[in-house]
Amino acid sequence: MSAKSYPGSDAVKANGWFTAHKWLIARRVSQFTILGLFLTGPLFGLWIVKGNLTSSLTLDILPLSDPFVLLQSLLAGHIAADTALIGAAIVLAFYALVGGRVYCSFVCPMNFVTDAARWLSKRLGLSKGWQPSRDTRLWILGAVMLSALGTGVLAWELLNPVTILHRALVYGAGYGATVALAIFLFDLVVSRRGWCGYLCPMGAFYGLLGRASVVRISAVRRDDCNDCMDCFAVCPEPHVITPALRGADTGTGPIVISGDCTNCGRCIDVCAKNVFQFDMRFHNDLPNASVSDESASASTNRHAAE
Amino acid sequence: MGEQSSSHSSAQSRRRFLGNIARAAGGAGALALVVGLFARQAQTLPAQALRPPGAGPEADFLAACIRCGLCVRDCPYPTLSLADMSSDVPVGTPFFVARKVPCEMCDDIPCVKACPTAALDPNLTNIDDADMGLAVLVDEETCLNFQGLRCDVCYRVCPVIDIAITLEISHNTRTKKHAVFIPTVHSDKCTGCGKCERACVLETAAIRVFPRHLAKGRIGEHYRLGWEEKAKHGGESLAPGLVDLPDRLPDQLPDALKGWKP
Numbered sequence: 204m205s206a207k208s209y210p211g212s213d214a215v216k217a218n219g220w221f222t223a224h225k226w227l228i229a230r231r232v233s234q235f236t237i238l239g240l241f242l243t244g245p246l247f248g249l250w251i252v253k254g255n256l257t258s259s260l261t262l263d264i265l266p267l268s269d270p271f272v273l274l275q276s277l278l279a280g281h282i283a284a285d286t287a288l289i290g291a292a293i294v295l296a297f298y299a300l301v302g303g304r305v306y307c308s309f310v311c312p313m314n315f316v317t318d319a320a321r322w323l324s325k326r327l328g329l330s331k332g333w334q335p336s337r338d339t340r341l342w343i344l345g346a347v348m349l350s351a352l353g354t355g356v357l358a359w360e361l362l363n364p365v366t367i368l369h370r371a372l373v374y375g376a377g378y379g380a381t382v383a384l385a386i387f388l389f390d391l392v393v394s395r396r397g398w399c400g401y402l403c404p405m406g407a408f409y410g411l412l413g414r415a416s417v418v419r420i421s422a423v424r425r426d427d428c429n430d431c432m433d434c435f436a437v438c439p440e441p442h443v444i445t446p447a448l449r450g451a452d453t454g455t456g457p458i459v460i461s462g463d464c465t466n467c468g469r470c471i472d473v474c475a476k477n478v479f480q481f482d483m484r485f486h487n488d489l490p491n492a493s494v495s496d497e498s499a500s501a502s503t504n505r506h507a508a509e
Numbered sequence: 510m511g512e513q514s515s516s517h518s519s520a521q522s523r524r525r526f527l528g529n530i531a532r533a534a535g536g537a538g539a540l541a542l543v544v545g546l547f548a549r550q551a552q553t554l555p556a557q558a559l560r561p562p563g564a565g566p567e568a569d570f571l572a573a574c575i576r577c578g579l580c581v582r583d584c585p586y587p588t589l590s591l592a593d594m595s596s597d598v599p600v601g602t603p604f605f606v607a608r609k610v611p612c613e614m615c616d617d618i619p620c621v622k623a624c625p626t627a628a629l630d631p632n633l634t635n636i637d638d639a640d641m642g643l644a645v646l647v648d649e650e651t652c653l654n655f656q657g658l659r660c661d662v663c664y665r666v667c668p669v670i671d672i673a674i675t676l677e678i679s680h681n682t683r684t685k686k687h688a689v690f691i692p693t694v695h696s697d698k699c700t701g702c703g704k705c706e707r708a709c710v711l712e713t714a715a716i717r718v719f720p721r722h723l724a725k726g727r728i729g730e731h732y733r734l735g736w737e738e739k740a741k742h743g744g745e746s747l748a749p750g751l752v753d754l755p756d757r758l759p760d761q762l763p764d765a766l767k768g769w770k771p
């Protein structure tokens with residue numbers, strides 16, 4: 204019997220433990236650092252970032268605001284002051300560059316919770332459970348915006364588990380643990396990766412932004428793929444991989460183009476064949492195009508190559 | 510196979526697609542309604558919760574405040590906090606409870622300056638113009654000054670003393686020879702900071718600060734006060750020659766008034 208049989212074990216053997224975990228480590232470092240920057244003030248009186256993820260002020264100069272919450276406020280009928288608008292513009296520009304759902308994988312405090320639930324469900328061998336359409340979260344996003352428009356108040360923010368959790372962590376406001384536990388149990392028992400994968404309107408919002416964002420995962424060496432399926436096993440949104448990894452025959456480029464991809468980079472980590480890397484969305488041409496002739500949607504790139 | 514069956518199945522799948530869209534849209538609409546109804550219920554502010562200076566009417570504030578807590582952070586006192594799910598105050602919004610920690614009425618109003626959204630109105634530059642609520646002496650039966658004692662604490666702690674709150678002297682009907690000093694709040698000047706309520710020496714405060722809409726009455730639009738109208742019209746009555754009905758006296762006159770004729 205070999206010691207194999209967890210996703211990424213081949214990559215650990217091939218590239219060493221550190222290389223096979225580097226993006227996971229980077230993500231955890233980022234998540235803890237961001238939380239830490241909010242906490243040095245309240246805990247030690249060292250004020251680096253004030254406020255919380257909905258709006259903050261860094262080093263008394265850099266304003267950052269969450270465009271998702273600000274959009275609700277706008278629909279509720281309030282035009283925010285410049286500070287918040289500038290803050291939201293900076294945040295939008297940042298995620299439009301690095302990937303919309305980088306918010307989910309590198310910043311959001313709920314990610315600790317949902318990753319923990321995923322880990323435990325794997326340990327316990329629990330089933331997938333409820334698997335609604337991925338579009339559900341988009342409809343929920345619509346409902347959230349509609350409720351702000353209809354009530355004239357930030358209705359969703361009375362319930363939003365993500366902002367409630369972060370506020371609880373930073374301000375010590377109560378019930379953060381309860382909300383986290385609810386999401387944890389939902390993800391563990393009701394629906395695997397259910398909250399982020401199908402429901403969270405915040406993730407859906409940043410996912411829409413991600414449809415146009417610049418930095419993307421690329422399955423650039425997909426010809427080396429040995430079908431071990433490890434990337435599918437670790438990816439929180441596995442449907443985004445298929446077109447890029449398996450697209451050689453259908454004339455699809457190697458870039459993971461879906462906005463659902465969180466740019467977490469875990470596929471890069473676990474691939475023993477080093478198929479994946481970060482790239483720009485523009486580099487979506489077909490490098491060694493061994494294209495079949497009848498392929499209908501011939502890209503201009505391919506014509507150029509021929 | 511062929512044309513017919515494939516067009517048939519594509520019609521079918523189109524129908525299924527439209528059905529799914531309709532179902533999702535219906536679900537989203539229902540969710541929006543539920544969230545909206547929940548918000549409607551959760552947005553009534555309890556009487557003892559006051560908003561920071563510069564906050565507009567509650568409905569506007571709940572559209573404008575994004576619950577970042579920057580006002581809480583920049584308040585130099587432990588006055589403000591963000592509501593959590595255990596309180597009746599809408600989740601995440603800043604508030605204070607006067608009896609616990611009142612607003613100290615900072616001259617530079619740091620909370621307003623910190624607000625990134627203008628939920629706290631940046632046009633509020635003089636803290637004496639703040640309108641966080643209105644103090645009301647709710648219980649004359651326990652207020653020590655009403656008993657003829659000279660407590661005066663609420664009056665003395667008021668940051669706008671002698672303007673927002675005054676002591677009005679009247680006759681002490683119990684001792685018949687002393688005066689009582691009635692703490693009297695002037696609604697156009699009271700900022701609602703809550704220092705009076707905080708300072709009230711009773712077990713439970715006799716003077717309290719409420720959000721203004723709970724503390725203040727309103728005369729109907731059509732109502733005219735005769736003497737004010739008269740003053741406005743240079744001493745002319747609005748209804749000249751109005752018949753003056755005879756004043757009615759109580760059936761039993763007190764001793765002091767025996768023999769008095771109107």
Ligand code: SF4
Pocket residue numbers: 306307308311312313314317365398399400403404405406407
């Ligand atoms: S989907 Fe929502 S909860 Fe999940 S990581 Fe993204 S923002 Fe956070």
Ligand code: SF4
Pocket residue numbers: 561562583584585586588589611612613614615618619620621636
């Ligand atoms: S005026 Fe001063 S004491 Fe009052 S809430 Fe604002 S910062 Fe706090």
Ligand code: SF4
Pocket residue numbers: 573574575576577578579580581602603623624625626627628629
């Ligand atoms: S600073 Fe403004 S937006 Fe932030 S919590 Fe206070 S009132 Fe609300």
